[in-house]
Amino acid sequence: MPWVPRGLRDGIITTRYPGRPDSYGGDFRAAIDVIANPVSTNGRATHDLDIERMCPTGAITVEAGDLRVDRGRCIVCGRCVAERPELFAFNPDIEVAALERATLVVPTRDCDVDDGTLEQARADLAARVRALRRSVHIRHVDAGSDGGEEWEIAALTNPVYDVQRLGVFFTASPRHADLLLVTGAGTVGMAGPLRRTWEAMPAPKIVIAAGSDAITGGLIHPSYPTGGGVGGLLPVDVWVPGSPPSPLSLLHAILVGVGLLAPRGSP
Numbered sequence: 001m002p003w004v005p006r007g008l009r010d011g012i013i014t015t016r017y018p019g020r021p022d023s024y025g026g027d028f029r030a031a032i033d034v035i036a037n038p039v040s041t042n043g044r045a046t047h048d049l050d051i052e053r054m055c056p057t058g059a060i061t062v063e064a065g066d067l068r069v070d071r072g073r074c075i076v077c078g079r080c081v082a083e084r085p086e087l088f089a090f091n092p093d094i095e096v097a098a099l100e101r102a103t104l105v106v107p108t109r110d111c112d113v114d115d116g117t118l119e120q121a122r123a124d125l126a127a128r129v130r131a132l133r134r135s136v137h138i139r140h141v142d143a144g145s146d147g148g149e150e151w152e153i154a155a156l157t158n159p160v161y162d163v164q165r166l167g168v169f170f171t172a173s174p175r176h177a178d179l180l181l182v183t184g185a186g187t188v189g190m191a192g193p194l195r196r197t198w199e200a201m202p203a204p205k206i207v208i209a210a211g212s213d214a215i216t217g218g219l220i221h222p223s224y225p226t227g228g229g230v231g232g233l234l235p236v237d238v239w240v241p242g243s244p245p246s247p248l249s250l251l252h253a254i255l256v257g258v259g260l261l262a263p264r265g266s267p
């Protein structure tokens with residue numbers, strides 16, 4: 001029985017998150033941060049269009065020297081970090097899930113999101129999830145994914161992440177589900193099945209858009225098979241960027257969805 005000495009040697013490998021952070025959490029490419037504006041970098045001449053064209057998904061915008069990244073569009077390819085490390089960096093924090101789509105654009109400005117709207121979203125979610133804090137069942141729907149998110153979702157049930165320890169379970173039936181975890185660009189062919197799955201779930205129900213494809217359509221938007229994410233098909237409660245989001249980022253989004261953790265940017 002080789003697993004006995006191996007178990008004694010390795011000890012407990014299951015993450016303690018969210019109780020305490022893991023040392024390897026910062027190794028994931030969770031998102032991109034803007035660390036400087038082009039006009040302030042060593043007096044170097046910068047052409048705004050060159051910076052914008054560098055991004056394959058149009059996630060980077062520069063308006064009057066004000067550089068911003070839309071994490072909902074970003075596929076975390078790392079090209080901007082490799083080519084302009086004085087402007088961009090990988091964000092070391094895995095907690096990137098947000099309640100408002102507008103707050104995925106960084107740096108987020110006060111005018112991007114109305115405090116009242118955000119408070120309303122939080123209060124609405126809190127009222128719905130009060131009954132779900134001890135146990136939550138998730139129905140996952142692939143609405144046109146490339147498969148990347150599915151690998152990370154499958155990892156949630158392995159011994160390292162072990163979501164069952166937190167009372168989180170996956171279910172095959174939408175009628176048993178409290179939370180709908182949607183991946184993929186929201187293809188035209190999946191619009192009907194996705195809507196029927198949501199309608200079959202009992203209230204209260206929470207929807208998470210997982211990954212940049214689910215938020216905006218990713219690399220294949222705009223194109224004939226997708227309307228650009230699932231936000232136009234369902235009322236999304238939690239947005240988690242990444243391509244794909246890591247298991248820890250997904251876990252954070254699930255715990256935000258059931259009201260056990262705060263979303264990104266919360267005091």
Ligand code: SF4
Nearest residue numbers: 055074075077078080
């Ligand atoms: S990581 Fe890639 S997709 Fe994301 S902003 Fe940079 S260049 Fe664009």
